[in-house]
Amino acid sequence: MVLVVQKFGGSSVADAERIRHVARRIAARAAGGTRLVAVVSAMGSRTDELIALATEVTVDPRPRELDVLLSTGEVVSSTLLSMALHDHGLDAVSLTGQQAGIRTDAVFGRARIAGIETARIERELASGRVVIVAGFQGVSESEDLDVTTLGRGGSDTTAVALAAALGADACEVYTDVAGIYTADPRICADARALGDIGYDEMLELATTGARVMHARAVEVGSLYGVEVRVASTFDEQAPGTLIRGEAVMEQSNKVRGIAHQSRVGRVTVRGVPDRPGIAARLFSPLAEAGVSVDTIVQNVSTEQLTDMTFTVASGDLSRALRTVEAALPELGAAAVVGDSDVGSVSIVGTGMASSPGYAAAMFETLYTHGVNIELISTSEIRITCVVDAEKVNEAVRALHEAFELDQGE
Amino acid sequence: MVLVVQKFGGSSVADAERIRHVARRIAARAAGGTRLVAVVSAMGSRTDELIALATEVTVDPRPRELDVLLSTGEVVSSTLLSMALHDHGLDAVSLTGQQAGIRTDAVFGRARIAGIETARIERELASGRVVIVAGFQGVSESEDLDVTTLGRGGSDTTAVALAAALGADACEVYTDVAGIYTADPRICADARALGDIGYDEMLELATTGARVMHARAVEVGSLYGVEVRVASTFDEQAPGTLIRGEAVMEQSNKVRGIAHQSRVGRVTVRGVPDRPGIAARLFSPLAEAGVSVDTIVQNVSTEQLTDMTFTVASGDLSRALRTVEAALPELGAAAVVGDSDVGSVSIVGTGMASSPGYAAAMFETLYTHGVNIELISTSEIRITCVVDAEKVNEAVRALHEAFELDQGE
Numbered sequence: 043m044v045l046v047v048q049k050f051g052g053s054s055v056a057d058a059e060r061i062r063h064v065a066r067r068i069a070a071r072a073a074g075g076t077r078l079v080a081v082v083s084a085m086g087s088r089t090d091e092l093i094a095l096a097t098e099v100t101v102d103p104r105p106r107e108l109d110v111l112l113s114t115g116e117v118v119s120s121t122l123l124s125m126a127l128h129d130h131g132l133d134a135v136s137l138t139g140q141q142a143g144i145r146t147d148a149v150f151g152r153a154r155i156a157g158i159e160t161a162r163i164e165r166e167l168a169s170g171r172v173v174i175v176a177g178f179q180g181v182s183e184s185e186d187l188d189v190t191t192l193g194r195g196g197s198d199t200t201a202v203a204l205a206a207a208l209g210a211d212a213c214e215v216y217t218d219v220a221g222i223y224t225a226d227p228r229i230c231a232d233a234r235a236l237g238d239i240g241y242d243e244m245l246e247l248a249t250t251g252a253r254v255m256h257a258r259a260v261e262v263g264s265l266y267g268v269e270v271r272v273a274s275t276f277d278e279q280a281p282g283t284l285i286r287g288e289a290v291m292e293q294s295n296k297v298r299g300i301a302h303q304s305r306v307g308r309v310t311v312r313g314v315p316d317r318p319g320i321a322a323r324l325f326s327p328l329a330e331a332g333v334s335v336d337t338i339v340q341n342v343s344t345e346q347l348t349d350m351t352f353t354v355a356s357g358d359l360s361r362a363l364r365t366v367e368a369a370l371p372e373l374g375a376a377a378v379v380g381d382s383d384v385g386s387v388s389i390v391g392t393g394m395a396s397s398p399g400y401a402a403a404m405f406e407t408l409y410t411h412g413v414n415i416e417l418i419s420t421s422e423i424r425i426t427c428v429v430d431a432e433k434v435n436e437a438v439r440a441l442h443e444a445f446e447l448d449q450g451e
Numbered sequence: 452m453v454l455v456v457q458k459f460g461g462s463s464v465a466d467a468e469r470i471r472h473v474a475r476r477i478a479a480r481a482a483g484g485t486r487l488v489a490v491v492s493a494m495g496s497r498t499d500e501l502i503a504l505a506t507e508v509t510v511d512p513r514p515r516e517l518d519v520l521l522s523t524g525e526v527v528s529s530t531l532l533s534m535a536l537h538d539h540g541l542d543a544v545s546l547t548g549q550q551a552g553i554r555t556d557a558v559f560g561r562a563r564i565a566g567i568e569t570a571r572i573e574r575e576l577a578s579g580r581v582v583i584v585a586g587f588q589g590v591s592e593s594e595d596l597d598v599t600t601l602g603r604g605g606s607d608t609t610a611v612a613l614a615a616a617l618g619a620d621a622c623e624v625y626t627d628v629a630g631i632y633t634a635d636p637r638i639c640a641d642a643r644a645l646g647d648i649g650y651d652e653m654l655e656l657a658t659t660g661a662r663v664m665h666a667r668a669v670e671v672g673s674l675y676g677v678e679v680r681v682a683s684t685f686d687e688q689a690p691g692t693l694i695r696g697e698a699v700m701e702q703s704n705k706v707r708g709i710a711h712q713s714r715v716g717r718v719t720v721r722g723v724p725d726r727p728g729i730a731a732r733l734f735s736p737l738a739e740a741g742v743s744v745d746t747i748v749q750n751v752s753t754e755q756l757t758d759m760t761f762t763v764a765s766g767d768l769s770r771a772l773r774t775v776e777a778a779l780p781e782l783g784a785a786a787v788v789g790d791s792d793v794g795s796v797s798i799v800g801t802g803m804a805s806s807p808g809y810a811a812a813m814f815e816t817l818y819t820h821g822v823n824i825e826l827i828s829t830s831e832i833r834i835t836c837v838v839d840a841e842k843v844n845e846a847v848r849a850l851h852e853a854f855e856l857d858q859g860e
Contacts, residue, residue: 058507092527098467100534107537107545111530114523118501121520125509128516136516141596162595186571187550 045167046071047210049081049177049201053218054275055119056086064216064275065126068172072132077167079208081177081201082123084115105150109179109191113139116176116197124174134172137162139179139189144200146180146190152332153190155199155262156183158207175200195256202259206266213268214282215255216275221283222247222254224447225300229435232448238284239298246390246424247301260285296391297400297445302438303386305431306336307359308416310351311366313376317346323373324350324366331365333358337386337419337428347376351417353428356382384416385434388426389441401425407444413437454576455480456619458490458586458610462627463684464528465495473625473684474535477581481541486576488617490586490610491532493524514559518588518600522548525585525606533583543581546571548588548598553609555589555599562599564608564671565592567616584609604665611668615675622677623691624664625684630692631656631663633856634709638844641857647693648707655799655833656710669694705800706809706854711847712795714840715745716768717825719760720775722785726755732782733759733775740774742767746795746828746837756785760826762837765791793825794843797835798850804831816853822846 048068055061064080072078084092092111096103103111120136127134143159166173177197182188192199198215205213219227221235222244239247241264248257255272263270263285273282314320321340328335338352354362359380366378387408394400404425408415413436417428429437442448457477464470473489481487492498501520505512512520529545536543552568575582586606591597601608607624614622628636630644631653648656650673657666664681672679672694682691723729730749737744747761763771768789775787796817803809813834817824822845826837838846851857 058504061508095467095527095531096534099470099531100538102537103534104537107530107533110545110547111527114526117523118504118520121516122504122508124516125505125512128511128513129509136519138519138598189547 043075043077044212045077045079045208045210046212046214047079047081047201047205047208049197049213049215050083050123050275051197051215051217052083052086052089054216055082055123058122060275061085061119061122062126062129064123065130067275067278068123068127069130069132072172079163079167079173079175079204079210080123081175081197081204082116082119083177083197084112085119085122088115088118106188109150109153110189112191113176113179113189116178120174120176124172127172127174132172133170134174135166136174136176137166138176139200140181140187142173142175142204144180144203145183146192148182148184148188148190150188150190152193153180153182155180155192155203158203160207163204163208175204177201192258195259198256198259199262202262202266202268202270205268205270206262210268212271213263214271214273215259216273217254218275219254220274220277220280221272222285223299225438225442226302229302229438230300230442232442234448234450235280236283236298237281238286240392241285241287242423243298243390243392244285246388246421247299255285296393296397297389297447298391299389300438300441300445300447301388301390302434304434305356305382305385306353306428307356307362307380307382308351308353308384308428309359309362309366309378309380310349311373311375311378312349313347314350315346315374316348320373321350324369327365327369328362331361333362333365337417337426339417339419353384353386353417383431384428385431386426386428387434387437387441388424389445390424392423394423394425403444404441407440408437411436411440413440452484452486453621454486454488454617454619455621455623456488456490456610456614456617458606458622458624459492459532459684460606460624460626461492461495461498463625464491464532467531469684470528470531471535471538473532474539476684476687477532477536478539478541481581488572488576488582488584488613488619489532490584490606490613491525491528492586492606493521494528494531497524497527515597518559518562519598521600522585522588522598525587529583529585533581536581536583541581542579543583544575545583545585546575547585548609549590549596551582551584551613553589553612554592555601557591557593557597557599559597559599561602562589562591564589564601564612567612569616572613572617584613586610601667604668607665607668608671611671611675611677611679614677614679615671619677622672622679624668624679624681626663626681627684628663629683629686629689630681631694632708634847634851635711638711638847639709639851641851643857643859644689645692645707646690647695649801650694650696651832652707652799652801653694655797655830656708664694705802705806706798706856707800708798709847709850709854709856710797710799711843713843714765714791714794715762715837716765716771716789716791717760717762717793717837718768718771718775718787718789719758720782720784720787721758722756723759724755724783725757729782730759733778736774736778737771740770742771742774746826746835748826748828762793762795762826792840793837794840795835795837796843796846796850797833798854799833801832803834804829810834812853813850816849817846820845820849822849
């Protein structure tokens with residue numbers, strides 16, 4: 043019998059009516075004889091509400107306690123969906139991350155899944171039940187069995203990891219958009235949903251701004267060969283996008299999508315002595331402080347002093363500045379300055395590195411639209427430009443048109 | 452070192468400010484060298500909100516799922532209180548009912564505590580931590596480890612049971628009133644908090660309307676000899692009321708308090724054949740339907756037919772009527788009628804049964820205030836009269852004055 047893992051995001055279970063809608067979809071699918079495991083996120087903005095509550099109580103919520111607090115959001119939605127399924131005559135059971143056997147390390151707030159003990163889920167499936175799993179959470183492998191959370195977007199990771207552990211026939215992620223778009227459709231009216239996309243391309247899109255699918259979930263999918271269909275909860279006709287391993291061979295247009303970040307934080311360290319090991323001394327404290335660094339540029343050295351510039355998520359800017367400030371004496375650097383008036387725009391596609399001309403075409407397009415490039419970074423399948431925040435949307439539209447992404451595949 | 456179990460009700464942790472207030476109280480107590488376990492209820496009306504959410508999703512929430520859903524309320528408040536304690540430099544840890552070792556039967560919605568494995572709590576206390584326990588919940592002893600809830604007021608029971616299992620030196624229940632009153636102070640301006648009260652008296656008060664302390668918690672206290680102090684969260688000067696085993700000997704006034712229920716459901720079964728076994732056939736189906744029956748009166752039989760009248764909680768009235776309606780053919784009874792225009796008023800005090808005259812004084816007082824008595828029931832330490840719902844408040848005030856409860860002890 044076919045086994046499918048489905049995941050429903052926060053907007054799909056935002057209120058009682060939507061939960062009943064999701065239950066109808068699951069019931070219709072189960073009626074066709076499919077065994078189902080559904081992973082759910084917290085209702086709508088519940089996670090943000092819980093964070094706000096914690097922030098009201100204390101400026102510095104203890105991570106262990108914050109994780110237990112946040113995990114309740116997914117527990118609530120899982121029980122409500124299970125109740126709604128009973129109304130369709132289906133036997134359903136909600137499981138917490140712990141009950142679902144999701145074991146993690148003890149890094150609160152961004153725990154990594156260490157393994158999944160599938161015995162309970164398999165037992166429930168064998169008794170003919172639909173299994174609803176509270177996403178985003180697990181339990182630490184220590185004797186304390188403390189609740190952990192997987193970080194933002196963690197429910198995607200829960201779903202893909204469960205699909206891998208259960209050997210599911212399919213993994214489907216339902217969201218409020220019709221799949222992975224060539225660009226953000228709120229910015230670019232011509233954007234269209236892709237039929238399929240490779241793991242690596244998806245990873246670059248997710249990392250550089252396409253929030254439909256969480257990067258870690260894509261990594262897990264890639265690692266375990268789990269194909270993931272991303273589709274709309276509400277538009278049942280749209281086929282969605284299949285994220286899978288094999289790149290589509292000989293694509294006529296190798297740019298698959300435009301990603302963007304409306305706002306990033308930019309940090310510039312001035313007067314850094316240009317000697318070996320200095321970069322490690324700068325970036326190690328940032329890593330310890332949990333700040334992920336994106337684009338890094340080091341200017342040409344003059345008189346043995348150099349300027350180093352890098353970007354971070356805009357929410358991490360003040361932490362990054364505090365961390366670098368504290369490290370200035372150790373670095374022997376002059377000063378650190380930050381600003382948040384910049385954003386980023388990226389073109390993503392497998393094979394760009396082996397086909398010259400994409401970078402040139404991107405820079406030319408931005409130039410003709412009067413968008414000044416402040417920083418550049420590249421990977422095998424991505425070129426990212428940091429630009430004035432006010433120019434991000436225009437840059438997205440210009441690049442979408444220049445690479446003819448509005449044309450069908 | 453002294454070990455105290457404290458319990459803070461929903462109004463005590465209703466918002467971030469109150470949670471910080473509770474944290475200050477706990478921190479002050481801990482600074483004096485006391486080891487503390489704090490049991491918390493859900494914030495304010497959160498339990499009602501969660502029930503409303505479930506009712507929006509389905510008319511008939513599956514009890515297992517409802518229990519998991521409701522248990523999140525106490526988990527949220529326990530984590531927030533733990534965070535607030537960290538701001539006072541205290542090491543605190545929140546534990547779910549499961550983590551706190553509270554094992555119950557699998558009767559969802561009104562599970563009974565089967566035992567408490569205190570190892571985790573004792574380990575946390577030994578590491579110098581304040582332990583915050585999510586009240587109202589436990590985990591079933593089956594291999595599924597399903598979350599269960601103890602029913603309304605269950606956090607009181609959690610606290611008293613923990614105090615018993617841990618051999619605590621004291622158990623303190625903090626609430627929004629200054630203790631156990633001689634009558635509801637919202638109705639009777641002269642009501643005053645009692646210095647102490649016996650378990651049995653408290654049980655009668657709790658059962659017949661004083662909602663400060665849950666009856667099951669009093670039972671557990673009585674069974675294990677746990678003295679419970681009920682006091683105000685906010686008025687730190689008020690000493691509160693000590694609930695304890697030994698009745699105060701030779702009290703000059705044996706009526707300790709007036710309890711009331713503003714509204715109860717009254718059910719009358721007409722034309723019941725007066726033959727042996729008929730009461731069992733009437734009340735067994737009600738017990739199976741989970742309806743608790745209070746006062747029962749059977750009229751004198753005429754022509755082998757009798758009328759039976761009983762009261763139920765007003766929320767159970769429609770269920771009671773449906774259940775009896777279905778049993779009418781089996782009973783051979785003519786009809787069942789119900790109304791909810793009645794309430795009850797009770798006088799409670801140890802030793803009333805052995806001292807004649809209390810019942811007479813109660814009936815006389817109600818008569819002189821024009822309150823008609825519709826049903827009467829008595830126990831060793833309680834006399835309850837069912838009266839017109841509109842007359843309940845006046846009856847409370849009249850009895851409070853007649854038995855001189857406004858005078859000090």
